[in-house]
Amino acid sequence: xxxxxxxxxxxxxxxxxxxxxxxxxxxxxxxxxxxxxxxxxxxxxxxxxxxxxxxxxxxxxxxxxxxxxxxxxxxxxxxxxxxxxxxxxxxxxxxxxxxxxxxxxxxxxxxxxxxxxxxxxxxxxxxxxxxxxxxxxxxxxxxxxxxxxxxxxxxxxxxxxxxxxxxxxxxxxxxxxxxxxxxxxxxxxxxxxxxxxxxxxxxxxxxxxxxxxxxxxxxxxxxxxxxxxxxxxxxxxxxxxxxxxxxxxxxxxxxxxxxxxxxxxxxxxx
Amino acid sequence: xxxxxxxxxxxxxxxxxxxxxxxxxxxxxxxxxxxxxxxxxxxxxxxxxxxxxxxxxxxxxxxxxxxxxxxxxxxxxxxxxxxxxxxxxxxxxxxxxxxxxxxxxxxxxxxxxxxxxxxxxxxxxxxxxxxxxxxxxxxxxxxxxxxxxxxxxxxxxxxxxxxxxxxxxxxxxxxxxxxxxxxxxxxxxxxxxxxxxxxxxxxxxxxxxxxxxxxxxxxxxxxxxxxxxxxxxxxxxxxxxxxxxxxxxxxxxxxxxxxxxxxxxxxxxxxxxxxxxxxxxxxxxxxxxxxxxxxxxxxxxxxxxxxxxxxxxxxxxxxxxxxxxxxxxx
Ligand SMILES: Nc1ncnc2c1ncn2[C@@H]1O[C@H](COP(=O)(O)OP(=O)(O)OP(=O)(O)O)[C@@H](O)[C@H]1O
Ligand SMILES: [Mg+2]
Numbered sequence: 001x002x003x004x005x006x007x008x009x010x011x012x013x014x015x016x017x018x019x020x021x022x023x024x025x026x027x028x029x030x031x032x033x034x035x036x037x038x039x040x041x042x043x044x045x046x047x048x049x050x051x052x053x054x055x056x057x058x059x060x061x062x063x064x065x066x067x068x069x070x071x072x073x074x075x076x077x078x079x080x081x082x083x084x085x086x087x088x089x090x091x092x093x094x095x096x097x098x099x100x101x102x103x104x105x106x107x108x109x110x111x112x113x114x115x116x117x118x119x120x121x122x123x124x125x126x127x128x129x130x131x132x133x134x135x136x137x138x139x140x141x142x143x144x145x146x147x148x149x150x151x152x153x154x155x156x157x158x159x160x161x162x163x164x165x166x167x168x169x170x171x172x173x174x175x176x177x178x179x180x181x182x183x184x185x186x187x188x189x190x191x192x193x194x195x196x197x198x199x200x201x202x203x204x205x206x207x208x209x210x211x212x213x214x215x216x217x218x219x220x221x222x223x224x225x226x227x228x229x230x231x232x233x234x235x236x237x238x239x240x241x242x243x244x245x246x247x248x249x250x251x252x253x254x255x256x257x258x259x260x261x262x263x264x265x266x267x268x269x270x
Numbered sequence: 271x272x273x274x275x276x277x278x279x280x281x282x283x284x285x286x287x288x289x290x291x292x293x294x295x296x297x298x299x300x301x302x303x304x305x306x307x308x309x310x311x312x313x314x315x316x317x318x319x320x321x322x323x324x325x326x327x328x329x330x331x332x333x334x335x336x337x338x339x340x341x342x343x344x345x346x347x348x349x350x351x352x353x354x355x356x357x358x359x360x361x362x363x364x365x366x367x368x369x370x371x372x373x374x375x376x377x378x379x380x381x382x383x384x385x386x387x388x389x390x391x392x393x394x395x396x397x398x399x400x401x402x403x404x405x406x407x408x409x410x411x412x413x414x415x416x417x418x419x420x421x422x423x424x425x426x427x428x429x430x431x432x433x434x435x436x437x438x439x440x441x442x443x444x445x446x447x448x449x450x451x452x453x454x455x456x457x458x459x460x461x462x463x464x465x466x467x468x469x470x471x472x473x474x475x476x477x478x479x480x481x482x483x484x485x486x487x488x489x490x491x492x493x494x495x496x497x498x499x500x501x502x503x504x505x506x507x508x509x510x511x512x513x514x515x516x517x518x519x520x521x522x523x524x525x526x527x528x529x530x531x532x533x534x535x536x537x538x539x540x541x542x543x544x545x546x547x548x549x550x551x552x553x554x555x556x557x558x559x560x561x562x563x564x565x566x567x568x569x570x571x572x573x574x575x576x577x578x579x580x581x582x583x584x585x586x587x588x589x590x591x592x593x594x595x596x597x598x599x600x
Contacts, residue, residue: 048499051503053499053502053503075508079505079506079507079508080505081505082502082503082504082505083503083504083505083506084505087503088503090496090499090500090503092496095495095496095497096496096497096499096500097497097500098497098500098501098515098519099497099519099593099594099595100518100519100592100593100594101514102594106500109501109504109506109514110504110505110506113504113505113506113507113510114505145594145595147594147595158500161500161504
């Protein structure tokens with residue numbers, strides 16, 4: 001069943017930058033869609049457009065979620081959808097967490113925005129979520145502030161915040177970038193479990209082809225605000241049609257292959 | 271935290287001591303003779319010598335400063351025998367023009383200064399912050415431009431001008447208010463409020479403009495933060511997003527300038543008090559300056575400086591409570 005359909009999405013910033021230009025996306029319930037592309041190809045802007053979080057930008061096209069046209073929703077209806085049915089893990093977790101509130105508060109706050117729950121009950125939910133995403137000593141850590149956490153732990157807090165409402169769709173924008181390999185693997189495992197246990201659909205944004213290969217069913221390759229290639233992960237990875245995709249794949253150093261003298265850069269190929 | 275507090279208190283005490291020494295040095299270096307000032311115009315040389323002895327002016331500067339400090343902590347007696355004047359703790363000096371200890375003069379003026387400062391502060395904080403928040407939320411709108419222009423106007427109008435216009439309008443033309451004079455809050459609250467309305471508005475006009483502009487700038491910055499976007503993505507109501515995630519960080523710099531401004535005002539609003547003829551610390555300073563009553567000027571300076579320094583300390587402590595990052599360091 002189709003959960004999210006994006007048709008002819010275009011985003012133009014007031015500065016004149018056309019960050020997304022005629023993009024189509026399809027995501028089925030319980031599936032994982034990888035969105036890849038070089039830096040600046042419009043991946044984050046696309047995800048913000050889906051949640052209606054862009055400012056100073058002209059958004060056109062259709063965004064249908066579970067039969068509802070999101071661009072036509074009023075503020076109230078959109079608010080009830082955000083967090084509750086579509087949750088988002090942002091790139092750069094430090095700047096995305098408010099430095100003035102404890103991490104538990106910020107998770108509990110998301111929970112209370114959509115549930116009738118007292119502070120205590122919501123706090124318990126937050127602690128449970130921190131435990132689930134693998135924060136050690138969650139009860140004690142819950143009262144800490146974002147600056148007291150490491151990068152990987154902050155990313156987990158973001159994930160806990162996104163998952164506490166059991167959304168139907170999770171948009172994960174670079175959930176593993178800037179994390180070391182072991183933490184990366186843990187977070188990917190977490191997302192895999194989420195998808196298998198809760199049946200959450202995931203839009204996984206990354207420029208790391210390895211991450212996509214490990215988690216996604218379908219993949220969309222973005223370049224300058226457009227989808228240049230799409231299809232099942234296996235097909236796109238094994239038989240890339242576009243030179244751009246081939247370039248992206250060639251940028252991933254293969255552990256099992258011979259090490260090239262120099263990694264190819266995209267500019268050399270496109 | 272306790273350690274931090276003790277350290278800050280020690281630093282504050284040191285700063286006060288330095289201020290005390292600096293103020294004392296300035297007055298010591300001034301060409302005017304304190305004895306002459308204390309004695310008045312028609313004064314015999316014998317009387318001047320006598321006063322010099324009483325004030326201890328024939329001692330070395332250092333020992334005079336020592337006497338002064340001793341006076342602050344334990345009181346002192348000027349002169350000996352039948353001419354001796356007692357200046358009880360905390361002795362900030364003795365005014366021979368009015369025959370009163372400076373401390374007593376200051377404390378008798380405090381209620382008026384406090385009434386003016388605190389009332390005006392509440393007013394300008396409410397008006398300034400509210401206007402700044404609305405301006406930031408409607409950035410670029412007609413309201414925004416109107417409010418910011420008004421704010422600029424409020425900042426640039428001199429106090430004596432605002433004060434005179436207000437008096438002309440409210441007292442002379444509309445007959446809404448009596449001429450300002452201090453009624454004690456305890457016995458006549460209505461009279462007290464009436465007498466304070468004009469000084470409050472006058473001062474608030476000056477500060478509200480600054481606060482509106484600062485609040486607007488800070489709000490625009492915090493509204494653009496990524497964590498505000500996160501708050502929206504959680505599905506929080508817009509009012510909660512603004513109040514909790516944008517306003518709270520934006521208020522931090524306001525706390526700083528508010529502490530400073532209030533501290534400075536508690537030490538006397540010189541122009542406002544003088545214009546409205548209110549017997550506050552500022553008026554005391556103005557009068558002391560015009561009659562060259564040096565001990566009083568010295569006392570007021572120290573007194574006002576202490577308020578600023580203490581406000582500074584208080585701001586830092588409040589900061590440590592409000593900002594978890596500062597708390598961790600302290
Ligand atoms: N607020 C904004 N105002 C103007 N232009 C913007 C804004 N946000 C993004 N852009 C532009 O839109 C384009 C796409 O940006 P986007 O953040 O979606 O890239 P991305 O694919 O997520 O890159 P990365 O992998 O580095 O995160 C870029 O050219 C960027 O400069
Ligand atoms: Mg991005």
